[in-house]
Amino acid sequence: MEKTNVSFIEPVGEVSLHSSKWDLSRPLRKIQLMLESFFIKKGYILLLVGFLLGRALILAKLTPFCLPFFASVYLIKRDRAPLALIGLIVGAATISLSNAAFTFIVTILFLVIFRISQKWLTNEMRSLPFFTGIILGVGKLAETFILSRQVTVYDLMMVGVQASLAFILTLIFLQSIPLLTFNKRRQLLKTEEIVCLIIMLASILSGTIGWKVYDLSIEHIMSRYLVLVFSFIAGATVGSTVGVVTGLIFSLASVSSFYHMSLLAFSGVLGGLLKEGKKIGVSIGLFIATLLIGMYGEGGGSILQTVLETSAAVLLFLLTPQAFTSRLAKYIPGTPEYTAEQQKYMRKMRDVTAQRVSQFSGVFHALSKSFSQMEVLPDDDEHDREMDYFMSNVTERTCQTCFKKEQCWAKNFNTTYAFMEEIIHEMDQNDGNVSPRLSRDWEKHCSRSKKVYETIGQELTFFQANLKLKKQVRESRKLVADQLLGVSEVMDNFAKEIQRERENHHKQEEQIMEAIQEFGIHIEQVEIYSLEQGNVDIEMAIPFCNGRGECEKLIAPMLSDILGETVIVNKEECATYPNGFCHVTFRSSKAFTVETGVAHAAKDGGLVSGDSYSTIELGLGKYAIAISDGMGNGERAHYESNETLQLLQKILQSGIEEKTAIKSINSILSLRTTDEIFSTLDLAMIDLKNASAKFLKIGSTPSFIKRGKKVIKIQASNLPIGILQEFEVDVVSEQLKAGDLLIMMSDGVFEGPKHVENYDLWMKRKVQELETDDPQEVADLIMEDVIRSRSGLIDDDMTVTVAKIKHNTPKWASIPVYKKRA
Incomplete structure (x- = not known):
């Protein structure tokens, strides 16, 4: 079902009104572009981030953020590194001047050492964390020694902690800085990138510790705002993660903020759970967490201040534009926006692929049209032109040096031309002979009559060979055109199949899962790809059933009742361990099935038969039965017949139409060898939806349909495959019914009975007298009767295939599901 989005369409009058007075989107968009240009393109956001990270502390004295941040910016955006250093x-100067001096010195030291070492580095990004950790550790060790003239074990431990933090923070900043500096990001975020971004944002916010506005803590307001945004976008999981990470970093920066981690984590969980209530629901979650943790954590004296900080964070959150949250949600896995972005990308790739396939289809169609163009000249003009060329070649070798040339071609042109045209025609029709009357008249007219006869005979040989070659070229051209057209149609159909989207069946999936689970069967997952009548396609994941056959015995019958048609198990992949899941595909059952039986024997009881047979169930709801009889007996005949069926199977499975497939096989076999090795082909295509059948017979014997006591003969006249490069395939159509027996045979069986004048009547009588309808028994009985009629001798390869058409009766009856279905 197609969905039409009309919610974005506004009346014309309203559009003009908005655009003239009330449309605020244009100035807001202009402001947004200006801010993006200033902060992201020009890089001033790095100045702001650098300022906050320069103030950030761990355990009230460690500053591990400065060098990792500068080193990461230097490697990723080298031209913006001075702005980061200034920030x-x-x-750092807001903490102390010595801290600013240390930051400057250790940064310069890093630049010198890293620039010198670049000559020997093969992977700068991989080695950068080691440089920052070692240089910051050495710098801190030197600072401690200069200030106190001694280094204690505690000092060494703190240096090791700061160097380790620098190493880890460098890895985090390398992942997260590109998210701040590139305004257009095409790739979607990975999970580790999201975690790195959260850690970096929390680290930046820790630089606001100690800032207050009207006694309201800025770090509390901004951290709660951060949790609100991520809870609203990605739900409870990401919201609680943001709360825990932010609270942990704040507690490392200031031990007094340790209780804040509980508040942020709890508010992230509650906000994510109330995400369905939009921004108001997420805000209510933060208020509830604030009241509960506030009363428990700090007593009643500061609850009012905590609530005011939460109110400020909620106000900021409510003022946040929807465009900002939607844009950020596109990059976070699990969000609807992320899924929509992925689907958009997949649709784009699908459309590009379909377009390319369609273009190839157009190329093949144009080539087919080019090959199928007929000659420009009409037949009469072409015949006259060929005759003129023929005459000129003959006269050049005979009349050009004759003394009567002037008399024959200048004075009696019409008479001479008519004589020679009649001679050519008679010699062409009578194997080089001319009638006595024409011979007498021509001898009276021409003084070199014998020379003319010899020359015309020689030229006639070349002329006939030339005509045959031109005919073969025309036939080959037509065959190539048909093959290219068949490929074009297959590719065009494939392009249309690519563009068919999987329909949205969420509601039906929930209904099916609920109905089956109420029956007592646990199902992990249901995916519906098609609910089209006769073409149902459903995949399920169910727990390991220990081989009890729940899918075939219970789930398929229940689906049959729910969907109102017979559904069977098409494919089942059982779990390999007890706690795993089985993956099952359910498809519509075909209306008819085909049961086959085959009997075959080689000449004189040999091991290798020149006959080959095949029963192929094609993926298009069709069943093919084919017999091929190679010329002669033995391995060469078997090779030819088997090759014919192998080619037929491959081409039919590709989706090419049957007539084009057979013509292609004929072309391949006729051009492959110069030996006169041919093979017959007897093909029956049965549609399992309605039991209609198409018979294509190439040099093969008749087939018979037994319907009760009635016997129907199926016959077509074509030469064996490989003899002619161009021939028309006769297609005989017949509507089969349930209970019909289709009997196909090679010539060794049909013409096998000895002392029989009419093979048709004999075979019809034998088929009519059959008292069994089992396909294998029928094939064996026919083969036995033919061999008995020859006193046990097998003079030729023999093959009989029998197919019985049956209604497809399901193995298990449908199980009614007593549930109200929408």
Whole structure:
């Protein structure tokens, strides 16, 4: 069902009104572009981030953020590294001038050492964390020694902690800085990138510790705002993660903020769970967490301040534009926006692929049209032109040096031309002979009559060979055109199949899962790909059933009742361990099935038969039965017949139409060898939806349909395959019914009975007298009767295939599901 989105369509009058007075999107968009240009393109966001990270502390004295941030910016956006350095030094100066001096010195030291070492580095990004950790550790060790003239074990431990943090923070900043500096990001975020981004944002916010506005803590407001945004976008899982990470970093920066981690984590969980209530629901979750943790954590004296901080964070959150949250949600896995972005990408790739396939189809169609163009000249003009060329070649070798040339061709042109045209015609029709009357008249007219006869005979040989070659070229051209057209149609159909989207069946999936689970069967997952009548396609994941056959015995019958048609198990992949899941595919059952039986024997009881047979169930709801009889007996005949069926199977499975497939096989076999090795082909295509059948017979014997006591003969006249390069395939159509027996045979069986004048009547009588309808028994009885009629001798390869058409009766009856279905 197609969905039409009309919610974005506004009346014309309203559009003009909005655009003139009330449309605020244009100035807001202009402001957004200006901010993006200033902060992201020009890189001033790195100045702001550097200032906050320069102020950030761990355990009230460690500053591990400065060098990792600068090193990461230097490697990723080298031209913006001075801005980051300025921000870091200014931020460090707000703590102390010595801290700013240390930040500047250790940064310069890093630049010198890293630039010198670049000559020997093969992977700068992989080695950068080691440089930052070692350089910061050595710098801190040197600072401690200069200030106190001694290094204690505690000092060494703190240096090791700071160097380790620098190593880890460098890895985090390398992942997260590109998210801040590139305004157009095409790739979707990975899970580790999201975690790195959260850690970096929390680290940046820790630089606001100590800032207050009207006694309201800025770090509390911004951290709660951060949790609100991520809970609203990605739900409870990401919201609680943001809360825990932010609270942990705050507690490392200031031990007094340890209780804040509980508040942020709890608010992230509640906000994510109330995400369905939009922004109001997420805000209510934060208020509930604030009241509960606030009363428990700090007593009643500061609850009012905590609530005011939460109110400020909620106000910021409510003022956040929807465009910002939607844009951020596109990059976070699990969100509807992320899924929509992935689907958009997949649709784009699908459309591009379908377009390319369609273009190839157009190319093949154009080539087919080019090959199928007929000659420009009409037949009469072409015949006159060929005759003129023929005459000129003959006269050049005979009349050009004759003394009567002037008399014959200047004065009696019409008479001479008519004589020679009649001679050519008679010699062409009578194997080089001319009638006595024409011979007498021509001898009276021409003084070199014998020379003319010899020359015309020689030229006639070349002329006939030339005509045959041109005919073969025309036939080959037509065959190639048909083959190219068949390929074009297959590719065109494939392009249309690519563009068919999987329909949205969420409601039906829930209904099926609920109905089956109420019956007492646990199902892990249901995916519906098609509910089209006769073409149902459903996949399920169910727990390991220990081989009890629940899918075939219970689930398929229940689906048959729910969908109102017979559904069977098409494919089942059982779990390999007890706690795993089985993956099952359910498809519509075909209306008819075909049961086959085969009997075959080689000449003189040999091991290798020149006959080959095949029963192929094609993926298009069709069943093919084919017999091929190679010329002669033995391995060469078997090779030819088997090759014919192998080619037929491959081409039919590709989707090419049957007549084109057989013509292609004929072309391949006729051009492959110069030996006169041919093979017959007897093909029956049965549609399992309605039991209609098409018979294509190439040099093969008749087939018979037994319907009760009635016997129907199926016959077509074509030469064996491989003899002619161009021939028309006769297609005989017949509507089969349930209970019919289709009997196909090679010539060794049909013409096998000895002392029989009319093979048709004999075979019809034998088929009519059959008292069994089992396909294998029928094949064996016919083969036995033919061999008995020859006193046990097998003079030729023999093959009989018998197919019985039956209604497809399901093995298990449908199980009614007593549930109200929408």
